[in-house]
Amino acid sequence: MPETARREDRPADRAPDRASGTRYGNRPTMKDVAARAGVGLKTVSRVVNGEPGVTADTERRVQEAIEALGFRRNDSARVLRKGRTASIGLVLEDLADPFYGPLSRAVEEVARAHGALLINGSSAEDPDREQELALALCARRVDGLVIIPAGDDHRYLEPEIKAGVATVFVDRPAGRIDADVVLSDNFGGARDGVAHLIAHGHRRIGFIGDMPRIHTAIERLRGYRAAMEDAGIAVEDSWMSLGVTDPERVRRAAEEMLSGPDPVTAVFTGNNRVTVTVIRVLAGLPRPVALVGFDDLELADLLQPGVTVVAQDAAALGRTAAERLFRQLDGTHLSPERIELPTRLVQRGSGEVPPSA
Amino acid sequence: MPETARREDRPADRAPDRASGTRYGNRPTMKDVAARAGVGLKTVSRVVNGEPGVTADTERRVQEAIEALGFRRNDSARVLRKGRTASIGLVLEDLADPFYGPLSRAVEEVARAHGALLINGSSAEDPDREQELALALCARRVDGLVIIPAGDDHRYLEPEIKAGVATVFVDRPAGRIDADVVLSDNFGGARDGVAHLIAHGHRRIGFIGDMPRIHTAIERLRGYRAAMEDAGIAVEDSWMSLGVTDPERVRRAAEEMLSGPDPVTAVFTGNNRVTVTVIRVLAGLPRPVALVGFDDLELADLLQPGVTVVAQDAAALGRTAAERLFRQLDGTHLSPERIELPTRLVQRGSGEVPPSA
DNA sequence: CTGAAAGCGCTTACAG
DNA sequence: CTGAAAGCGCTTACAG
Structure with a gap:
């Protein structure tokens, strides 16, 4: 017999059939199951939780009642009692x-x-x-x-x-x-990435990062500075840009450090979103500019050139x-x-x- | 006075200080707040829920007790009573x-x-x-x-x-x-994508999709077939591949339909993961092969050539x-x-x- | 093997 | 304006 045909078996004193779903609709409880199976509440609890100490026959009766009523334990109530x-x-x-x-x-x-x-x-x-x-x-x-x-x-x-x-x-x-x-080793990762650019001959290297109240942004900037200092390069303020990572600001920042009489020849980008925007900017330039980005990107290997990154393991x-x-x-x-x-x-x-x- | 200095005010009969965190650690309840503020339980409930009918003075006393004890309402209990x-x-x-x-x-x-x-x-x-x-x-x-x-x-x-x-x-x-x-219009999207390839002169077009028990895979295949039929092209079995989307299988499928005496000249890929793998395969080929993929990809516009896609709005x-x-x-x-x-x-x-x- | 009573921490429905 | 009692649906701690 179909489960739904049994719905009217539920005690009449339980939630009325109001449309607006109070009381989780109108669900049967352990009490309902106990009544239908003709056993105590605790016995139902035992069956539902697979605890020992129930005869096969009792267990079967309880199981039948559970299925007939479409009972599912309310973990919300369980949790209240159990603590976790x-x-x-x-x-x-x-x-x-x-x-x-x-x-x-x-x-x-x-x-x-x-x-x-x-x-x-x-x-x-x-x-x-x-x-x-x-x-x-x-x-x-x-x-x-x-x-x-x-x-x-x-x-x-x-x-x-x-x-x-x-x-x-x-x-x-x-x-x-x-x-x-x-944490990821933000400092070390950025330092290595920038050192990599230095090793490839760059000295004028830009840094575009996230808002300075974000820890990772600060650490990565610190890594950038450390690598530059290790190489004896004096960083100019105009090479660094920290702020929101929306494409507009990042694009402007990139364009600024890439123009003028003494543009940077390489850029280190502080996270995946910045990198994506800078790739677009670089794609529009006539000359090649080196790029290392913090965070890996899908398809990064398929771009021309492939994008060198400092990858984190998210x-x-x-x-x-x-x-x-x-x-x-x-x-x-x-x-x-x-x-x-x-x-x-x-x-x-x-x-x-x-x-x- | 710091909150922590007040911890000992909690009724001694409540959960002992066992290390293993039963009872959500050892949190104060509305009852504790009521006792401390010298009011009834319901009054605390009123204050916590911002209900009217509490004098400013009573409210202040309750608020003080709440802060002193570090009380936070247990929504788990609330939910049990409220139904939603x-x-x-x-x-x-x-x-x-x-x-x-x-x-x-x-x-x-x-x-x-x-x-x-x-x-x-x-x-x-x-x-x-x-x-x-x-x-x-x-x-x-x-x-x-x-x-x-x-x-x-x-x-x-x-x-x-x-x-x-x-x-x-x-x-x-x-x-x-x-x-x-x-749903997305999987059928129509795939049909349009394939029709686009046909409009660009292709007749031998491959389809690589997901497992055939997945609805979207079937619908997109159906769209492929419809576009081919509309153009009067008889589809060969070897042009179609449905199965798991792991790179290995997709790569093999792509390589198969792209080799032999009569290779396909274009491929329609059934989802983002398939597309990514096929892009890699195509990148290794000497001749250009057309590609339209279902689902958009980040950086798709920056590849050479940019990847034409049927985009869904996730x-x-x-x-x-x-x-x-x-x-x-x-x-x-x-x-x-x-x-x-x-x-x-x-x-x-x-x-x-x-x-x- | 089985179950009645108390209680988890709240809200509801009343009564004062 | 305020609060005592009952109850949400379970589990716990007992007692039979």
Whole structure:
């Protein structure tokens, strides 16, 4: 007999059939199952959770009632009683950014391995929105939080962390609190990338990066400066540009440092979005300009020339952070740590272009 | 006085200080706040929820208690009582695929506008995993579900939908149940793309697509066949290849149809991953071969030649689906609908290459 | 093997 | 304006 034919069996005193979906529609509960199977509530609970101590016959009766009613345990109620929600939150900058896709997926896989679901949100690089999201996730009592911070003050999380919410920052460190963080070696990666350009004969090298309140932007700029200093090159202010990464500003910045009497002969770009815009600018120039970009790009190897990049392992960042999170949740008290993942210089052509005369 | 100095004020009968984080660590509840402020539970609830009917003085006392204890409302408990969880689930194929990033982000934005959080999961194109995920989300009592289906039988969702879980399928239709679905015009897009190649003089045109159990793969193949038929071209079996989209198989398929005595002079690729692999194959060939790909790619315009594509609007798919979902949740009963979004042919060069002799 | 009672942390529906 | 009681749907801790 079809499940739906049984709907009227449900106790009449339960939610009336109002259209507007209060009470999750009108779902059967363990109590309904117990009544139908003629057993106690606890017995239903045992069957649903696969606990021992139920005779085969009782179990069968309960199973039948479950199927007839279309019962599905309300984990929301379960969670309230048990304490752990088996869900973790991920606050990132923008789900649509190709850098965060693999990172999210890696976090998700680790969560899945631990039986947890992932709640995801984009801060859109807005500190207020980051806070709003993180606190909303805490109110839902996620067991832990993986945060790619937009802001630089995370004291708002102190009570939550104290209350037991595991927290790991990724890609950028926490601000004004002591917390686990998993980073790429932004400084070293940028330094190596710029040193690579220097090794290929460049001295006038431009740097176009993200807003200076972003940690990675500062670190990469620091790497640029270090490489230049190591080579004894005095950096001119007009070679550096930090700011929002929208195509308009980046295009202007690139055009400025590439024009005038003493243009740069090479550019180091501070992230994937900047790199893409600069590639477009360079494609319109009559002379070749060398380019090394931070972050890898799909199809980068197929461009002419191929784009030399300092690649981060986004998936490894996510995986490492999530694993650390669950280690925290395992109960062992860990003191906050800073984990740094190496970057990799991938030579494809654009970084090996010599300076044009 | 610092918040932490107040921790010992919490009633001693509440959770002991065990290290392993049961009971969400050791969080204060409304009851604790009420006790500290010397008011009733309901008054705390009123203040926390900004309900009227509390004198300024009482409100101040409650607020003080809230801050001193570091109280944050447990939405998990709230949800149990209220019926709606203000969260929706998104089951997609792979968070790391660049096609799903913008789609997820769009769903998230709509959810946010409705005050809901997004729980995200990847099916990895595995029907069992899709089901497991979707049902886990239902057990968490998400208000609604946006599903990019991997399987072709969704009868398992019938009890959930009947129980009030709003459901919208995206990118591919539901199997064996009647549900809302938001699709791109896969058939028309593929037909136009192939017709474009024909208009540029090609007759021997290859098609490389995804596994034939995937709806979009079938529709795009159908579009290919329709365009060929419209032009009076008899398609040879060796021109078509459907299967997993891993680079190995796609590469072999492309190489096969591009070799032999009568190779194809143009290729139509069935999705972004296939396109990327085929671009690599074509880059290694001595003669030019025309290419039109389904799905747009970042940097596609910067390749030589630029890649002509049939572009879908991934963000519009996500937005439309999520809006439909919340329309369902608004209570008006809507009969299942099929919404089709147009695709756009973007000419960039590769699709305008003439047949080589 | 089985189940009644209490409780998780809130909101609802009342009563004062 | 304020609050005590009941209840959301489960699990826990017992007792039989």
